[in-house]
Amino acid sequence: MKRGHPSIVQPWAMVAVLLTGSCRGDHPTTNPPSVEPSVGSTPSAADQPCPPSLPSSARCGTVTVFENRDTRAGRTIDLAYVVLPATGAAQPDPVFVLAGGPGQAATQLLVLAKSSLAGVNQTRDLVFVDQRGTGASNGLRCDSDTLEGILQGPWDDANHEALVKCGQSLPADLAWYATPAAMDDLDDVRVALGYEQVNVWGGSYGTRAGLAYLRQHGEHVRSAVLWGVAPPGQPYLRTFGPQGQAALEALMADCATSEPCRALLPDGRATIDRIMARLEQAPARVAVTDPRDGSQTTIELTAGMFAGGLRLALYDASWSSPLPAMLAAADQGQFEPLMGLVTQVAVAISHQIHFGMFMAVTCAEDVPLLTEADVVAADRTFVGGEFLRSLQSSCAQWPTASLPADYLEPVQSDVPVLLMAGELDPVTPPSTSELAARTLSRSRVVPFPATGHGTSNASACEEQLVRSFIADPDPARLDVGCTKTLQRPGFLIPDGG
Numbered sequence: 443m444k445r446g447h448p449s450i451v452q453p454w455a456m457v458a459v460l461l462t463g464s465c466r467g468d469h470p471t472t473n474p475p476s477v478e479p480s481v482g483s484t485p486s487a488a489d490q491p492c493p494p495s496l497p498s499s500a501r502c503g504t505v506t507v508f509e510n511r512d513t514r515a516g517r518t519i520d521l522a523y524v525v526l527p528a529t530g531a532a533q534p535d536p537v538f539v540l541a542g543g544p545g546q547a548a549t550q551l552l553v554l555a556k557s558s559l560a561g562v563n564q565t566r567d568l569v570f571v572d573q574r575g576t577g578a579s580n581g582l583r584c585d586s587d588t589l590e591g592i593l594q595g596p597w598d599d600a601n602h603e604a605l606v607k608c609g610q611s612l613p614a615d616l617a618w619y620a621t622p623a624a625m626d627d628l629d630d631v632r633v634a635l636g637y638e639q640v641n642v643w644g645g646s647y648g649t650r651a652g653l654a655y656l657r658q659h660g661e662h663v664r665s666a667v668l669w670g671v672a673p674p675g676q677p678y679l680r681t682f683g684p685q686g687q688a689a690l691e692a693l694m695a696d697c698a699t700s701e702p703c704r705a706l707l708p709d710g711r712a713t714i715d716r717i718m719a720r721l722e723q724a725p726a727r728v729a730v731t732d733p734r735d736g737s738q739t740t741i742e743l744t745a746g747m748f749a750g751g752l753r754l755a756l757y758d759a760s761w762s763s764p765l766p767a768m769l770a771a772a773d774q775g776q777f778e779p780l781m782g783l784v785t786q787v788a789v790a791i792s793h794q795i796h797f798g799m800f801m802a803v804t805c806a807e808d809v810p811l812l813t814e815a816d817v818v819a820a821d822r823t824f825v826g827g828e829f830l831r832s833l834q835s836s837c838a839q840w841p842t843a844s845l846p847a848d849y850l851e852p853v854q855s856d857v858p859v860l861l862m863a864g865e866l867d868p869v870t871p872p873s874t875s876e877l878a879a880r881t882l883s884r885s886r887v888v889p890f891p892a893t894g895h896g897t898s899n900a901s902a903c904e905e906q907l908v909r910s911f912i913a914d915p916d917p918a919r920l921d922v923g924c925t926k927t928l929q930r931p932g933f934l935i936p937d938g939g
Contacts, residue, residue, distance in 0.1 A: 484633065485505050485506075485507070485630035485631070485633045485634040486505070486634050487503045487504070487505050487523075487631075487634040487635055488503050488504050488505070488506070488520075489501065489502070489503045490502050490503045490504060492524070496524070496526075496552070497526065499526075499527045500524060500525065500526055500527070501524070501525040501527070502522075502523070502524050502525075503522075503523060504520040504521060504522055504523070504578075505520070505521045505523065505627075505630055505631045505634045506518050506519070506520050506521070507519055507521060507574075507627050507630055509574075509580075509614065509615055509618050510615065510618055511618070511623050511626055511627075517614075517615070519574050519579055519580045519627075520578070520579065520580075521571060521572065521574065521579045521627055521630075521631055522547075522549060522571070522572040522577055522578035522579050523549075523569060523570060523571045523572070523631055523635075524549050524552065524569075524570045525567055525568070525569050525570075525635065526552070526555050526563060526567065526568040526569075526570075527567050528563060528564065528565050528566050528567050529563055529564050530564045530565055531565065532565060532566065532567065533565050533566050534637070534638070534639070535566065535637065535638075535639045535640055535641055535664045536566050536567035536568065536569050536637055536640055536641070537559060537562055537563075537566050537567070537568050537569065537640070537641045537642075537643050537912065538569045538571065538628065538632070538640045538641070538642055538643070539551055539554060539559070539568060539569065539570050539571075539643050539644075539648075540573075540628075540642065540643065540644035540645075540648030540649075540651045540652050540655075541573065541576070541645070541647075541648050542645050542646035542647045542648050542670075543576070543646070543647045543795050543796075543799065543800055543803075544621075544647040544799055544800050544802075544803035544804065545575070545576060545582075545647075545794075545795040545796040545797060545798075545799040545800035545803075546576060546647075546794050546795055546796075547572040547573070547576040547577025547578070547579070547581065547794075547796070548570040548571050548572055548573065548576075548577070549570045549572050549577050549578070550577065550794055551570060552570060554568070554643075555568055557901060557905065558643075558897075558901065558904055558905050558908060559643065559905075559908065560905065561905060561906075561908075561909035562908060562909050562912050565913070566641070566912070569631070569635065569637075569640070571627075571628055571631050573624045573627070573628075573651070573799070574618075574619060574623065574624050574627055574799075575614070575619045575624075575796055575798065575799030575802060576796045576799050577796075580613065580614060581796045581798075581799070582612050582614055582616075582619065582796050582797075582798025582799045582802065583796050583797065583798055584596055584604075584605055584608035584609065584612075584796075584797040584798045584801065585792060585797065586601060586604075586792065589730065589732050589739045589741065589785065589789070590739075590741045590742070592788050592789055592791075592792045593741060593747055593750075593751070593781075593784070593785065593788050594747060595750070595829070596608075596797045597801070597829070597832050597833045597836050598829075598832055599828075599832050599835070602832065602835060602836055605797075605801070605836050606836060606839045606840070608798065609798065609801060609839070609840050609841070612798050614798075615841075616798075616802045616840065616841040616842070616843075617841050617842065617843045617844070618843065619798075619799060619802035619803070619843065620802065620803055620806045620807060620842075620843035620845060621650060621651055621654045621674070621803060621807065621849075622654060622658065622843075622845065622846055622849060623843070624651065625651060625654045625655040625658050625659065626658065626659075628651075628655055628659075629655070629658070629659045629662065632659075632662060637662075638662065639662055639663065639664045640662060640663060640664065641663070641664050641665045641666070641667070641912050641915075642655060642656070642663055642665070642666040642667070642668075643666075643667045643668075643908070644666070644667075644668050644669070645668075645669045645670055646669070646670045646672060646869075646870065646895065647672060647803070648668075649668040649669065649670060649671045649672055649673075649861075649870075649878075650672045650673065650674055650807075652666050652668055653666075653668070653671075653673055653674060653853045653878065654674060654849070654853070656853055656855050656857060656859075657848075657853045657854075657855070660855050660857055663855075663857045664857070664858075664915065665857065665858045665859070665860075665911065665912055665915035666857060666858070666859045666860070667859075667860045667862075667908050667911060667912065668859065668860065668861050668862070668875075668878075669862045669863070669897070669904070670862075670863055670864070670867060670869070670870040670895050671861050671863060671870055671874050671875040671878050672869075672870050672874060673852065673853070673874060673877060673878040674807070674849055674850055674851075674853065675811070675849070675850035675851060675852065676874060676877060676878075677807065677808035677809075677811050677812070678808070678869050678870060678874075679804075679808045679809065679811075679812055679816070679830060679833070680811065680812065680816050681819075682816075682820055682825065682829070682830065682869070683819055683820025683821070683822070683823035683825040683826065683827065684819055684820070684822075684823055685867075685868050685869060685871060686753045686756065686823060686824070686825045686868045686869075687823035687824060687825065688868070688871070689753075689756040689866055689867070689868035689894070690711075690714075690752070690753075690756060690824060690868075691711070692865075692866055693756065693762055693765065693766075693866075694707070694710050694711050696930055696933075697710075697766050697933060698710060700932075700933055702933070702935045703766050703933045703935065706766045706767055706769075706770040706935065707766050707769060707770060713769055713770070713773050714752070714769065714824055715824075716773060717748065717769070717772050717773055718745045718748065718749065718824065721743065721744060721745035721748055722745045725742045725743055725744045725745075726742075726743045726775070726777055727740055727741075727742060727743075728740065728741055728742075728743045728777045728778060728781050729778060730778065730781050730782060730785045731782065731785070732785070732789070733785065733786050733789050733790075734789060741781070743777055743781065746826060746828055746829075748772075748777075748780075749824050749825055749826055750825075750829070751780060751781060751784035751788075752765075752769075752780070752824065753824075753825055753868060754784055754787055754788070755768075755780070755783060755784065755787075756866070756868045756894060757867075757868060757869070757894050757895040757896055758894045758895065758896030758897075758898050759864075759866060759892060759893060759894050759896070759898060759899045759930050759931050760896070760898040760899060760931055761783065761787070761894075761896075762866075762894070762930075763930075763931045763932065763933055763934050764779070764783070764933070764934040765780075765933075766933050767779070767933070767934055767935060767936055768780040768783070801836065801837070801840050802840070802841075802842070802843070804833070804837070805836075805837035805840045805842045806842040806843040806845060807845065807849075809833055809834055809837040810842075811850075812830060812834065816830070817830045817831060817834075852877075852878070852880065852881040853878070853881060853882070854881040854882070854883075855881075855882055855883070856882075856883045856884050857882075857884065858884045858885070858911075858915035858916065858917060859879075859882045859884065859885040859886075859917075860885070860886055860888065860907065860908075860911045860915075860917065860920070861875035861878060861879055861882075861885060861886065861887045861888070862875070862887075862888045862889075862890060862904065862907065863875045863887070863888075863889060863890065864889075864890045864892075864893030864894045864895060864896075864897070864900070865889050865890060865891050865892065865893060866892060866893060866894045866930070867893070867894050867895045868894065868895065869895055870895065872887060872889040875887045875889075884917060885917060886917030886918075886920060888907065888920075888922050888925060889925070890903070890904070890925055890928060891925060891926075891928045891929075892928045892929050892930040893928060898931075899928060899929070899930065899931050900925075900928050902924070903924035903925055903927075903928065906924055907920065907922060907924070907925075
């Protein structure tokens with residue numbers, strides 16, 4: 443097997459991971475609650491110096507908005523933005539980038555200018571706005587300090603009390619940190635920067651935000667490109683377990699068609715059942731390296747943590763490539779290979795995602811829609827329903843926003859929309875794109891075979907489709923032939939296997 447782990451790439455996941463630095467720090471930039479500055483009725487941008495790592499043509503700054511958009515009084519938020527101007531002859535309509543999570547800052551996605559949006563940037567500005575509650579726009583963090591806490595997740599029962607206390611101490615009225623207010627913020631930035639129409643690009647949670655913007659400000663949208671669609675009113679939590687199970691079954695089916703892979707896992711799915719049963723009886727002590735400082739740490743690996751790590755590894759086809767060998771090793775009590783990969787990804791998530799923002803959105807928009815049947819359905823899968831139960835428990839003590847009356851209704855629009863999804867996606871499969879497309883009269887759903895939530899094996903095809911669609915947003919004319927050539931990356935087999 444190749445040494446090391448697969449490169450960590452773009453999994454537009456429930457919590458998106460992108461190992462790129464933010465343009466700014468994550469410190470709040472709000473005015474104190476007692477101060478009531480004059481925020482004009484017409485939004486205006488305040489220029490700021492850009493970091494030296496950005497192109498000299500980049501423009502950085504802030505647009506100040508009231509946290510409470512109804513009363514327009516009290517605390518304000520300085521929304522941080524970065525504009526990467528078109529590298530060639532510019533069209534008047536830029537691309538606004540909406541990040542995943544919820545909880546990821548858009549300015550952490552500047553790398554898109556050199557990957558998925560490189561072709562688009564030749565003719566259009568790229569605009570990255572840190573959504574309220576993320577990055578330098580009053581980023582709401584609720585981080586676990588220990589590596590074991592990061593692997594468990596802040597919403598785990600073991601971290602429940604700390605998470606609730608964090609929510610109570612954040613410098614924010616959490617009732618104003620759901621998607622609708624954030625999309626009104628985004629339109630204020632559009633006005634302040636002087637754009638009449640924009641194109642929207644969103645991944646994972648960013649697709650929900652993009653659809654919400656389309657509903658609230660669709661007259662200013664020329665086109666929308668969405669990857670891994672999570673429509674409002676259709677929470678990914680509802681199929682959290684079953685869709686993860688489907689991705690695992692697809693992995694096992696593909697492994698069974700490869701003789702070397704089948705030799706690694708001759709028992710197929712029974713191997714996972716066996717590992718889980720052993721961990722239920724007695725958690726394993728596993729040595730892992732903390733990527734933050736290179737130190738060695740021993741964690742107590744429970745069945746639930748193993749299941750969560752396994753599910754995370756299914757998010758991107760490149761991550762699942764070594765998974766059969768990792769599972770074979772785990773069956774022999776060697777959990778280090780799998781947990782080494784999972785640790786890298788989990789720490790990246792912890793760095794990228796503002797979990798206070800994640801909770802504010804999820805507790806308002808997703809958890810209230812969960813039913814007991816949804817939790818029971820998760821119980822029937824390898825993922826289990828404990829994550830959902832823990833999240834419900836934490837959300838019960840988390841202040842939540844009141845959503846507009848129509849927020850959970852399907853978004854209706856005649857704006858051209860391209861919806862893309864990986865057929866191996868364990869969280870937002872093509873079926874969720876199809877659901878959203880029913881009320882988008884000029885839309886097209888493009889499934890990506892052999893592709894997960896991330897696009898490591900499909901990046902060139904994705905970039906081609908995005909560039910073509912934004913240049914000519916006619917769904918019927920889009921040539922999607924490149925998707926027919928996509929294949930799952932070959933399984934990595936140990937030397938001599």
